[in-house]
Structures are given as C-alpha cells and as structure tokens.
Amino acid sequence: MFCEKAIELIRELHRMSDGQLPAFNEDVLRQVLQEMEALYEQNQTDVNEAKAGRAELIPSIKLRHCCLLRNQRCLTAYLYDRLLRIRALRWEYGSVLPANVRFHMCAEEVQWISQYKKSLASFMRSLGGGEGLDITQDMKPPKSLYIEVRCLKDHGEFEIDDGTVILLKKNSQHFLPRWKCEQLIRQGVLEHVMS
Amino acid sequence: MDSSEVEFLAEKETVKIIPNFSLDRIYLIGGDLGPFNPGLPVDVPVWLALNLKQRQKCRIVPPAWMDVEKLEEMRELERKEDTFTPVPSPYYMELTKLLLNYASDNIPKADEIRTLVKDIWDTRIAKLRLSADSFISQLEAHAKLDNLTLMEINTIRAFLLDSLNCMYKLRSNLQPGSSKGQFTDY
Amino acid sequence: MDTQSYLPVQPGVGMGENFLSLDDIVLSHERLPIRTECRFPRLGFLEKSSDSQDIPEGTKMELPLWLSKGLYEKKRRVLSVELPKVYREGWRTVFNADPNVVDLHKMGPYYYGLGSQMLHFDSPENPEIAQTLLQTFIGRFRRNMDSSQNAYNEDTSALVERLDCLEKALFTSGQSGLNSFQSWEKGQASQLTASSLVLNYRKRKITDLQP
Numbered sequence: 371m372f373c374e375k376a377i378e379l380i381r382e383l384h385r386m387s388d389g390q391l392p393a394f395n396e397d398v399l400r401q402v403l404q405e406m407e408a409l410y411e412q413n414q415t416d417v418n419e420a421k422a423g424r425a426e427l428i429p430s431i432k433l434r435h436c437c438l439l440r441n442q443r444c445l446t447a448y449l450y451d452r453l454l455r456i457r458a459l460r461w462e463y464g465s466v467l468p469a470n471v472r473f474h475m476c477a478e479e480v481q482w483i484s485q486y487k488k489s490l491a492s493f494m495r496s497l498g499g500g501e502g503l504d505i506t507q508d509m510k511p512p513k514s515l516y517i518e519v520r521c522l523k524d525h526g527e528f529e530i531d532d533g534t535v536i537l538l539k540k541n542s543q544h545f546l547p548r549w550k551c552e553q554l555i556r557q558g559v560l561e562h563v564m565s
Numbered sequence: 566m567d568s569s570e571v572e573f574l575a576e577k578e579t580v581k582i583i584p585n586f587s588l589d590r591i592y593l594i595g596g597d598l599g600p601f602n603p604g605l606p607v608d609v610p611v612w613l614a615l616n617l618k619q620r621q622k623c624r625i626v627p628p629a630w631m632d633v634e635k636l637e638e639m640r641e642l643e644r645k646e647d648t649f650t651p652v653p654s655p656y657y658m659e660l661t662k663l664l665l666n667y668a669s670d671n672i673p674k675a676d677e678i679r680t681l682v683k684d685i686w687d688t689r690i691a692k693l694r695l696s697a698d699s700f701i702s703q704l705e706a707h708a709k710l711d712n713l714t715l716m717e718i719n720t721i722r723a724f725l726l727d728s729l730n731c732m733y734k735l736r737s738n739l740q741p742g743s744s745k746g747q748f749t750d751y
Numbered sequence: 752m753d754t755q756s757y758l759p760v761q762p763g764v765g766m767g768e769n770f771l772s773l774d775d776i777v778l779s780h781e782r783l784p785i786r787t788e789c790r791f792p793r794l795g796f797l798e799k800s801s802d803s804q805d806i807p808e809g810t811k812m813e814l815p816l817w818l819s820k821g822l823y824e825k826k827r828r829v830l831s832v833e834l835p836k837v838y839r840e841g842w843r844t845v846f847n848a849d850p851n852v853v854d855l856h857k858m859g860p861y862y863y864g865l866g867s868q869m870l871h872f873d874s875p876e877n878p879e880i881a882q883t884l885l886q887t888f889i890g891r892f893r894r895n896m897d898s899s900q901n902a903y904n905e906d907t908s909a910l911v912e913r914l915d916c917l918e919k920a921l922f923t924s925g926q927s928g929l930n931s932f933q934s935w936e937k938g939q940a941s942q943l944t945a946s947s948l949v950l951n952y953r954k955r956k957i958t959d960l961q962p
C-alpha cells in the first residue's frame with residue numbers, strides 16, 4: 371500500500387513520547403517524496419486520458435490523490451513535531467545544546483533553533499523596562515535566594531556573581547545563588563539538596 | 566498548575582506573629598509591614614513569618630481555626646454533609662503544612678491537628694471524586710465548585726478536563742451532522 | 752513533578768481529526784475491511800492476492816481508515832466499509848451489559864477513536880454505535896478514575912493493560928495530578944530537579960553503547 375513509508379516517520383516520533391529528538395530521517399523522507407512524485411506523474415497521465423473520455427480512470431486518480439495528501443500530511447506533521455521537540459530542548463538544556471543532540475538535526479533545523487534562540491533572547495532583553503529578565507529561570511517559585519547543591523560529576527571551575535571562582539568537583543557540596551544553579555541542576559550536573 | 570505554585574499563593578495569606586526584635590515599618594510593593602516591637606503581635610504574610618521563624622526572630626500565633634476542637638467539629642460536619650462545607654481558609658491544607666513544618670513548637674497538639682486536617686482533606690477528596698463520577702455519568706453540562714479550594718481543584722484538574730474533552734467527543738457523536746464537515750482528513 | 756516543555760499537538764476533540772496530531776495520524780492508519788464498489792484501473796498491484804492489472808469491482812480487501820474516508824462518497828458508491836466486529840451488535844450487547852469486563856486494549860486499542868470515526872460512514876446502526884461508545888466510557892469512568900487517583904508509587908502496568916488509548920491518556924493525567932500533590936505533601940515540590948528529557952537522553956546513550 372502507498373504511504374507506508376510516511377507512517378514510519380510518524381511512528382518513530384510517536385514511540386518517543388517523552389520528547390526526545392531522534393536523528394533526522396532524511397532517507398525515508400526522500401523515499402516519501404519519491405513516492406509522491408511517482409503518484410503525481412501517474413495521475414497526470416491518467417487525468418489526460420480521463421479528459422479524453424476514459425472516465426473509468428477517475429476512482430484510481432482519486433485514490434492516488436488521497437495518498438498524495440496523506441503523504442503531505444505525514445511529512446508536515448513530522449517536521450512540525452520535530453520543531454516542537456527542538457524548541458523544548460532550548461528550555462531544558464539552556465542556550466548551548468550538547469553535541470549529541472545537535473547531531474540529530476538537519477541543517478534547516480539548526481538554522482531554525484538559532485533563530486529561535488535569537489528571538490527568545492531579544493524578547494528577554496526587552497523585558498522589565500530594558501533591564502532584561504531571564505524567563506527560563508525560576509520555573510518553580512523560589513523559596514530562597516541561595517540553595518544547597520551537590521555536584522554529581524566533575525564540571526570544572528564556575529564563577530559566581532561576586533567574581534569568586536569555585537571548583538565543581540564530584541561529590542563536593544556548595545551553597546550557591548539559586549539562579550546560577552538552576553540550569554546546571556536541570557542538566558543533571560548539580561543536585562538540589564533539601565534540608 | 567504546579568502544587569508549588571499553589572503553595573506560593575498561600576504564602577501571601579497573613580498570620581499573626583510575636584517578634585522578638587524591633588524594626589520600623591517597612592514599605593514594600595505588596596503592602597506595608599510592621600512596625601515590629603518585641604512582644605507585640607503583628608500581622609505579616611506567611612512567607613515572612615516563616616522566614617523570621619527560621620531565623621528565630623519570632624513566634625507564630627496559629628490561626629484561630631487551627632485548633633483541635635474546632636477541627637473536630639469541622640471533620641464531623643464534613644462527614645455528615647453530602648456537599649462541601651465551607652473551609653476555615655481557602656488555603657487550609659497549605660497553611661497547615663507550612664506552619665506545622667516550620668513552627669510546630671508554636672502550635673499546641675500539632676500532631677493531632679495534622680491528622681484532623683488530613684482527615685478533612687481525605688473526606689473532601691472522596692466527595693470530589695464521587696461528584697466527578699456522577700457529573701460524568703449523568704451527562705451534566707456544568708457543575709458548581711462552591712467551597713472547593715485551589716489545591717483540591719488542582720489535584721483533579723487535568724484529569725477532569727481531559728475527561729470532559731472525551732465526553733464532549735463521544736457526545737457530539739450522538740448528533741450526526743453537527744460537526745461532520747467535509748472529509749478533509751487524510 | 753517535572754514541568755515538561757515538549758507539548759505535542761493534541762488529538763482533535765470533536766469528530767474531526769487534528770491535522771498535525773501524531774496520535775490522530777497513527778489512529779487513522781488503522782485498517783478497515785472494505786469492499787470495492789467499482790473498478791480501480793491500473794492499481795491491481797495493491798491487492799496482493801490477484802495478479803490482474805486492475806482492482807475489480809467487488810474485491811474484499813483492507814484499507815487504512817484515512818483512505819477509506821478519502822474515497823468514501825454517499826452519492827457515488829466507490830466502496831463500502833464493513834463494520835469491525837467490536838462495533839457490531841453482538842459485541843455491543845456485551846459492552847452494554849458490563850463495560851468493565853472487556854479488554855479494550857485488545858479490542859482496540861483505539862476503541863473510542865476508531866468507533867467515532869466509523870460514524871463517518873453511513874450506516875443505520877450509527878446511533879447505536881455512538882450510544883454504546885458513550886455508555887462504555889461512562890461505565891468504565893469510575894474505575895478508571897479511582898485507579899489513577901489511588902495508585903501511588905506502584906507498578907501501574909497491570910492497571911492500564913486493559914485500557915483503550917484514550918483511557919490510558921486519562922489515567923496518565925490522573926496520575927500526574929496525584930504525583931504532583933504527593934510530592935508537594937512530602938515537601939519535594941519546591942526541589943529543583945534534573946530535566947527528565949536530559950536524563951532519558953543519558954540513559955539512551957548508555958544503551959546505545961552496549962552492543
């Protein structure tokens with residue numbers, strides 16, 4: 371049956387319902403486009419014959435046309451859902467995406483995320499009367515300005531507001547400004563220790 | 566809504582404290598606070614009360630309803646009535662948890678209070694589920710949420726909204742043609 | 752509770768589908784038994800059992816829902832769609848007797864979704880099908896709600912294994928409400944946590960490495 375390749379793309383994303391980004395499946399995408407081309411050409415031929423009087427071809431033309439639209443829907447949904455996932459990565463990882471994640475994007479997606487980052491950044495800069503406000507911080511209402519954190523892995527040197535540099539060594543524990551840590555906690559480098 | 570956000574809203578409620586320091590009135594966006602005089606009770610928001618308490622700057626006076634006898638009465642009433650009875654505070658659950666966690670030494674019979682409030686909560690949640698079920702099974706179109714608190718609504722919100730969406734879908738099936746557009750889905 | 756920043760496109764709420772919803776696309780790929788009511792020239796290769804050039808009129812075959820919907824016309828019969836067994840009278844009687852005993856996962860798993868879509872095809876049984884779908888949902892609602900709101904910190908696979916996809920999604924949203932409240936009660940709600948997406952990535956990387 372037609373459109374089996376297109377559903378493969380959809381299933382690939384559907385299986386990873388937590389929002390992970392699988393590698394861009396250019397191969398299958400191209401196969402779908404090829405199928406669409408073939409469907410279109412076959413339909414052109416049949417349409418010309420139907421116009422010349424062979425009306426019995428119409429059901430087949432309609433069937434192929436449905437398949438074209440179906441393929442189009444699947445491809446659009448595939449690309450769109452990937453953008454939703456890529457946008458989410460900006461919020462989960464912060465502005466620098468790890469290489470293994472970036473690896474899974476196609477060139478257009480890399481371009482899109484950098485545009486998204488730019489417009490998010492300029493929006494955040496414009497907030498608060500020009501002062502700027504990082505809206506990716508404080509996803510939960512903060513209880514205090516400083517929090518206790520433990521390092522889950524070696525992360526190297528880390529500079530805090532007042533210019534002090536501290537060494538984030540595995541299993542070391544620190545008392546740090548909350549806004550400085552939030553991103554690192556989300557990335558799993560630090561762990562928030564509750565008293 | 567996340568539960569921590571509901572708790573954040575609860576922290577804006579006021580509570581009476583007895584400070585052990587003195588400080589002039591302070592002026593904040595959310596309203597003026599103080600003045601603070603040692604031994605003189607003063608109303609402050611819960612977030613400040615907890616902060617001062619943690620630094621041993623004050624004693625917290627529990628709200629009048631946070632009392633074993635009063636809560637026992639409420640529990641009995643809640644169990645007797647089929648509908649939701651009025652609660653002493655729109656944030657009774659959150660305030661109980663916050664005050665008992667940070668200031669249990671200022672609250673007489675803290676453990677009993679904790680159990681009573683939990684009982685009231687459980688009774689109310691059971692009612693909430695019962696009414697959600699009859700709401701669905703009797704195909705009601707709207708419901709009154711009188712006397713329910715934000716935290717109570719919040720625990721069932723996502724589930725109830727999704728259920729109502731399902732109901733809408735299945736009920737609109739009963740009226741053929743109403744939403745049957747052209748076959749544009751492939 | 753972890754706030755999730757990936758929010759997929761939700762399936763359509765009414766009878767229509769949501770164009771970009773992955774759920775709806777997968778649902779509309781379900782296969783239906785059909786009978787062709789006219790000849791489809793030059794498409795014989797789609798029907799594996801014959802080696803003729805065309806699909807002849809009167810062929811019984813299976814087509815995905817999306818294609819059946821696309822080809823179906825009330826005025827000009829191109830194909831007729833057969834009602835899958837679970838929606839026929841025999842099963843409807845079972846569902847109406849006690850909706851809680853049926854395994855909707857095995858029967859579906861898109862029992863409600865596919866059933867609603869079947870109404871697109873004209874059939875005198877449509878009102879009864881719609882009625883059974885609704886009553887089944889209502890009849891199973893209480894049990895579904897209770898199990899999703901009570902099962903805390905336990906293996907839920909046994910609870911969801913007999914649920915239809917739609918019920919499973921409901922179960923999950925009930926669980927998220929419960930878990931979020933429980934973690935608040937234990938004082939963990941204000942704790943900052945690692946993104947579950949990041950953690951899952953890491954898990955996958957490890958399994959990738961293992962041969």
